[in-house]
Amino acid sequence: MDRNAVIEDIKKRFEADVTDVFDKSPKRVYIGIRPESIRRVAQYVLRDLGARFNIASGVDARGHMEILYHFTLEDINLLVSFRVILPKEKLEIDSLAPLFEGANWIEREMNELLGITFKGHPDMRRLLLPAEWPEGVYPLRCDYREWDKDAIRDRGV
Amino acid sequence: MSIKLNALLKSPWVFHLSTGSCNNCDIEVLDCLTPRFDIERFGMLLVGSIKHADVLLVTGSANRKSVVRLKRLYEQIPKPCLVVAIGECALSRGMFIHSYNCPVPLDKIIPVDIYIPGCPPKPEAIIAGVVKLINRVREKAAVKK
Numbered sequence: 001m002d003r004n005a006v007i008e009d010i011k012k013r014f015e016a017d018v019t020d021v022f023d024k025s026p027k028r029v030y031i032g033i034r035p036e037s038i039r040r041v042a043q044y045v046l047r048d049l050g051a052r053f054n055i056a057s058g059v060d061a062r063g064h065m066e067i068l069y070h071f072t073l074e075d076i077n078l079l080v081s082f083r084v085i086l087p088k089e090k091l092e093i094d095s096l097a098p099l100f101e102g103a104n105w106i107e108r109e110m111n112e113l114l115g116i117t118f119k120g121h122p123d124m125r126r127l128l129l130p131a132e133w134p135e136g137v138y139p140l141r142c143d144y145r146e147w148d149k150d151a152i153r154d155r156g157v
Numbered sequence: 158m159s160i161k162l163n164a165l166l167k168s169p170w171v172f173h174l175s176t177g178s179c180n181n182c183d184i185e186v187l188d189c190l191t192p193r194f195d196i197e198r199f200g201m202l203l204v205g206s207i208k209h210a211d212v213l214l215v216t217g218s219a220n221r222k223s224v225v226r227l228k229r230l231y232e233q234i235p236k237p238c239l240v241v242a243i244g245e246c247a248l249s250r251g252m253f254i255h256s257y258n259c260p261v262p263l264d265k266i267i268p269v270d271i272y273i274p275g276c277p278p279k280p281e282a283i284i285a286g287v288v289k290l291i292n293r294v295r296e297k298a299a300v301k302k
Binding site for chain 1: 249255260
């Protein structure tokens with residue numbers, strides 16, 4: 001399948017799940033997906049289209065939280081980014097870690113830095129933050145405020 | 158000069174520790190050790206274990222997790238020892254000064270003997286800094302005597 005056929009195929013197969021398609025450039029396409037259907041779409045792209053999972057990125061945008069799952073289709077040189085928009089009141093999404101191991105650590109990282117809950121993750125522990133970090137404080141959120149009273153924030157000169 | 162200090166200054170063995178740097182300072186430190194700049198002509202030698210070291214070279218901005226390791230290493234280095242802070246991050250945390258993960262600068266955690274600024278500092282600057290430090294310690298020891 002060539003590039004356009006792949007996009008059309010995803011559009012047609014997941015008609016109810018795809019919210020929008022943004023054709024950025026010949027090498028790059030963004031596809032909006034409803035949060036509840038990410039696992040099915042990811043499974044199809046990985047198992048049937050033979051894509052490779054690059055990375056996922058979480059963004060704290062104004063008014064909502066966003067996760068981008070980047071998949072590469074190497075034989076046709078295309079990077080497909082599935083964009084999932086989560087409302088701030090309900091930061092929950094199905095975990096992709098049971099499908100493939102590559103999603104394990106990045107979901108742990110998004111969980112501790114942005115506070116997104118991944119349902120069905122096999123091993124949800126902290127990855128980067130130290131043990132003394134307080135529960136429920138997420139450093140990469142826009143509304144993060146300093147909690148550490150001992151922190152020194154001047155240059156000392 | 159005491160025999161301990163003499164042994165320290167004659168051939169200072171260095172241990173290189175990165176506390177969460179971008180690796181650029183580490184590359185410059187490595188540059189110092191390789192034949193082009195060759196700090197071995199001053200008797201400096203990179204060692205693999207902190208227990209063999211006289212000088213602790215620290216790069217990076219001392220983040221919350223590496224601070225624990227930094228303290229542990231400082232406890233283990235044979236005293237008297239010298240601590241060299243290399244690069245802007247080790248000096249004042251550079252652009253990471255407001256980072257949630259870098260709460261305290263390096264010199265508020267362990268005593269630092271010399272600061273080598275730069276992002277990253279040139280190998281020449283690192284060598285000059287370390288030689289200056291050795292000379293200063295030697296002069297001080299001579300005055301005391």
